[in-house]
Amino acid sequence: MRWELLRNLVRKDLKVKYKGSTLGFAWSLANPLLLLVVYTFVFQVVLKTGIPRFGIYLMSGMLVWNAFSGSVSSACGAVVANANLVKKVRFPLLVLPLSAVGFAAVHFALQLLVLFVVILGLQYSLFGPELLLIVPAGAVALLFTVALSLLLSALNVRYRDTQHLLDVALVAWFWVNPMVYAYGLISDRLGDWTWVYLLNPMAVVVMTFQRAIYDPPPGNSTGSSSIIADTGYTFYLEHLGIAALISLAVLFLGLRVFRRFQADFAEDL
Amino acid sequence: MSSPPLAPPAQPDRPAASASASAAQSPGSPTVIRAAGVSKKFVAYHKRATSLKERFVRREGASGEDFWALRDVDVQIGRGQTVGLAGANGSGKSTLLKVLAGILRPTSGEVAVNGRIASLLELGAGFNGELSGRDNVYLNASLLGLSKREIDRLFDSIVDFSELRHKIDDEVKHYSSGQYVRLGFAVAVHVDPDILLVDEVLAVGDEAFQRKCLDKIAQFRAEGRTILFVTHSLDLIENMCDRVLVLETGNLIYDGQPAVGTKLLRQRLGSLPVEGGAVPYDLSPVKPTAVTFSRDPGGAPQVQYDPGEQLTVSVELDLTDYAPQHVYLHVDILGQGEVPIWMMETPPGGISPGPGIVMVDFVVPRLPELLGAFAVNVRVSDAATGHPVTVRRFEDLFGVSGPQVAGLLRVDYQAGLRR
Ligand SMILES: Nc1ncnc2c1ncn2[C@@H]1O[C@H](COP(=O)(O)OP(=O)(O)OP(=O)(O)O)[C@@H](O)[C@H]1O
Ligand SMILES: [Mg+2]
Numbered sequence: 001m002r003w004e005l006l007r008n009l010v011r012k013d014l015k016v017k018y019k020g021s022t023l024g025f026a027w028s029l030a031n032p033l034l035l036l037v038v039y040t041f042v043f044q045v046v047l048k049t050g051i052p053r054f055g056i057y058l059m060s061g062m063l064v065w066n067a068f069s070g071s072v073s074s075a076c077g078a079v080v081a082n083a084n085l086v087k088k089v090r091f092p093l094l095v096l097p098l099s100a101v102g103f104a105a106v107h108f109a110l111q112l113l114v115l116f117v118v119i120l121g122l123q124y125s126l127f128g129p130e131l132l133l134i135v136p137a138g139a140v141a142l143l144f145t146v147a148l149s150l151l152l153s154a155l156n157v158r159y160r161d162t163q164h165l166l167d168v169a170l171v172a173w174f175w176v177n178p179m180v181y182a183y184g185l186i187s188d189r190l191g192d193w194t195w196v197y198l199l200n201p202m203a204v205v206v207m208t209f210q211r212a213i214y215d216p217p218p219g220n221s222t223g224s225s226s227i228i229a230d231t232g233y234t235f236y237l238e239h240l241g242i243a244a245l246i247s248l249a250v251l252f253l254g255l256r257v258f259r260r261f262q263a264d265f266a267e268d269l
Numbered sequence: 270m271s272s273p274p275l276a277p278p279a280q281p282d283r284p285a286a287s288a289s290a291s292a293a294q295s296p297g298s299p300t301v302i303r304a305a306g307v308s309k310k311f312v313a314y315h316k317r318a319t320s321l322k323e324r325f326v327r328r329e330g331a332s333g334e335d336f337w338a339l340r341d342v343d344v345q346i347g348r349g350q351t352v353g354l355a356g357a358n359g360s361g362k363s364t365l366l367k368v369l370a371g372i373l374r375p376t377s378g379e380v381a382v383n384g385r386i387a388s389l390l391e392l393g394a395g396f397n398g399e400l401s402g403r404d405n406v407y408l409n410a411s412l413l414g415l416s417k418r419e420i421d422r423l424f425d426s427i428v429d430f431s432e433l434r435h436k437i438d439d440e441v442k443h444y445s446s447g448q449y450v451r452l453g454f455a456v457a458v459h460v461d462p463d464i465l466l467v468d469e470v471l472a473v474g475d476e477a478f479q480r481k482c483l484d485k486i487a488q489f490r491a492e493g494r495t496i497l498f499v500t501h502s503l504d505l506i507e508n509m510c511d512r513v514l515v516l517e518t519g520n521l522i523y524d525g526q527p528a529v530g531t532k533l534l535r536q537r538l539g540s541l542p543v544e545g546g547a548v549p550y551d552l553s554p555v556k557p558t559a560v561t562f563s564r565d566p567g568g569a570p571q572v573q574y575d576p577g578e579q580l581t582v583s584v585e586l587d588l589t590d591y592a593p594q595h596v597y598l599h600v601d602i603l604g605q606g607e608v609p610i611w612m613m614e615t616p617p618g619g620i621s622p623g624p625g626i627v628m629v630d631f632v633v634p635r636l637p638e639l640l641g642a643f644a645v646n647v648r649v650s651d652a653a654t655g656h657p658v659t660v661r662r663f664e665d666l667f668g669v670s671g672p673q674v675a676g677l678l679r680v681d682y683q684a685g686l687r688r
Contacts, residue, residue, distance in 0.1 A: 087372065087394075089413070
């Protein structure tokens with residue numbers, strides 16, 4: 001793996017995107033804050049979810065989801081967007097989807113910092129030992145994102161409707177993560193079948209991020225159902241383990257498909 | 270593509286810069302590029318499934334012509350050779366370079382490359398117009414495999430070579446196409462390649478820069494590196510190359526001396542007038558319109574023959590515009606590299622066809638023990654005056670599969686030891 005090339009490509013993307021526009025960069029960091037205002041209004045004021053400090057709850061799960069959906073969506077088009085390069089220069093093609101993931105990861109890290117600053121600014125508590133859960137959750141999120149990105153970027157070269165299908169799927173997928181509603185709503189409804197919901201690696205990642213960052217009210221309850229899944233650690237670590245296994249399976253598939261297809265990229269583009 | 274070494278690396282170091290070019294191209298030099306039986310088929314676009322929907326809801330009867338951009342190309346290039354690659358537009362030159370560079374996968378055949386390749390397939394391929402020249406140098410060199418430290422070291426030399434120091438911090442999208450190529454070429458030659466593949470990109474530079482590139486190529490040559498470059502300039506082939514490859518519709522029709530290759534090219538590209546004042550066949554009153562190969566006159570077409578079999582070469586003549594009293598036909602059977610293998614002519618005095626479309630058959634009762642694929646060149650002349658009327662070289666091939674494994678002819682011989 002040519003890490004240096006990967007780093008250069010990510011840097012190039014950042015440079016091209018924010019060329020001569022510090023404001024643009026600041027905006028991309030502040031963008032989630034706008035989302036926060038909109039969603040808070042809709043879900044806390046209009047729909048009355050009963051989750052206290054809804055903004056923090058929302059952001060702690062949604063930043064990682066946004067990073068995931070942003071990476072997967074742009075990685076999907078990464079090979080096609082670089083057609084000219086692929087057809088004219090020989091280099092390890094894996095760096096194309098990976099650089100899209102890297103680009104989103106940089107934004108994610110910075111947005112997370114902004115979130116921390118906001119939390120501290122609002123004088124909520126933040127630095128408990130649970131914050132360390134970010135590390136395994138982030139690792140699983142990265143693994144799953146990379147795996148799916150490789151698979152989709154290769155498929156999209158041959159089957160150009162992959163991108164459209166993905167965009168539709170991401171809209172639906174958004175709702176099967178407990179980001180704008182409390183996890184308890186789902187576990188109450190699904191009961192013994194909750195494990196199916198938890199097969200979605202992103203749901204587990206989102207929930208772990210919430211556990212790490214969001215500080216539930218005493219009793220962890222909206223009044224009718226629990227907010228976060230569990231107030232301990234093992235629940236999360238166990239499910240992250242399962243999510244990691246699923247991600248590895250997708251990674252295996254993604255790598256195989258990418259390797260199979262890449263020899264024909266220059267011809268299919 | 271991982272390329273197993275073809276031959277043991279002969280010299281750990283490149284021959285010193287002072288080593289003469291002729292020494293570097295000695296016949297014993299190790300092969301650094303070997304393509305064996307390389308063919309490349311492009312599947313007609315509408316025949317590929319291009320959406321997931323179609324992938325699963327398979328359309329019936331999707332049809333279309335597959336296109337063979339390369340057919341059974343065999344090339345071996347030794348270390349230190351400078352090889353020109355020529356041919357008409359669409360003959361497959363860029364395709365061959367891409368296959369050798371590992372960008373396209375050959376449909377069949379093998380490619381093995383031994384050494385670090387730099388390819389310059391398009392002016393500034395991989396440049397991003399939004400970035401400055403400086404950023405692009407770093408990005409492009411990094412794509413080509415250099416580390417940051419190496420680029421830092423080479424940066425000044427790259428910029429000096431491109432003569433673009435005053436522009437290096439401007440966005441590349443504001444460069445002229447010549448400046449684009451300069452920068453691209455400067456980066457490519459600095460990655461220190463063992464093998465340099467260059468598509469016809471140099472033509473864009475101004476004369477001074479072209480000379481500089483040629484000097485660089487000459488220097489590479491003297492250093493014993495291998496260069497394969499596409500060019501339409503016959504002068505360049507004659508002056509710079511040790512060897513020329515000529516492609517025609519995907520077939521390698523010539524591989525050898527530049528002087529011969531350029532003559533062939535001039536003929537093929539029509540810049541060499543057909544000798545003796547003949548006119549192009551489609552303007553000629555007597556038009557050779559087709560040749561067919563069959564066993565018996567009028568029989569089913571057949572392309573593959575065994576030695577000893579009968580072969581009939583039928584030439585179709587269109588005489589609807591003009592029916593001369595006598596027509597004299599001369600047929601050359603051409604082998605690899607346009608070498609005439611044998612000739613056939615109509616009897617002295619010619620033949621007397623009527624008006625309309627006629628067939629002239631040349632029957633070979635027993636094919637000799639030959640091996641290879643052969644094409645046909647038809648010359649028409651005026652039987653009365655002997656003046657050439659027209660000439661047409663047909664692309665149709667027939668093959669003869671002799672019993673021998675190599676060589677054109679089978680010859681009986683005996684090997685013995687004599688003291
Ligand atoms: N990806 C592709 N899909 C289908 N056909 C292709 C593709 N790439 C090239 N071809 C076809 O292959 C043939 C050879 O193309 P190539 O670019 O190798 O020609 P060339 O000899 O480099 O010509 P030129 O002198 O114009 O550069 C052309 O007929 C071209 O249309
Ligand atoms: Mg070309």
